[in-house]
Amino acid sequence: MIKVFTSLRVYTEVKDSHKRKNRFCITCGNIATTEALYDVGEGVELIEKYCDTCAKQLK
Ligand SMILES: [Zn+2]
Numbered sequence: 761m762i763k764v765f766t767s768l769r770v771y772t773e774v775k776d777s778h779k780r781k782n783r784f785c786i787t788c789g790n791i792a793t794t795e796a797l798y799d800v801g802e803g804v805e806l807i808e809k810y811c812d813t814c815a816k817q818l819k
Pocket residue numbers: 785786787788789790810811812813814815
């Protein structure tokens with residue numbers, strides 16, 4: 761799968777408990793503060809969450 765990075769946006773924690781499983785940085789496990797959006801083709805958008813530190817390394 762080819763991921764094309766498109767943008768970053770601020771991630772605000774969702775109060776809904778059913779969605780809280782995704783609030784951690786996928787790289788280091790810290791609390792996520794940023795979402796990175798990727799285009800994986802065919803109109804599909806992939807969102808990955810990162811903490812401040814890891815998000816800076818994406819740019
Ligand atoms: Zn991190």
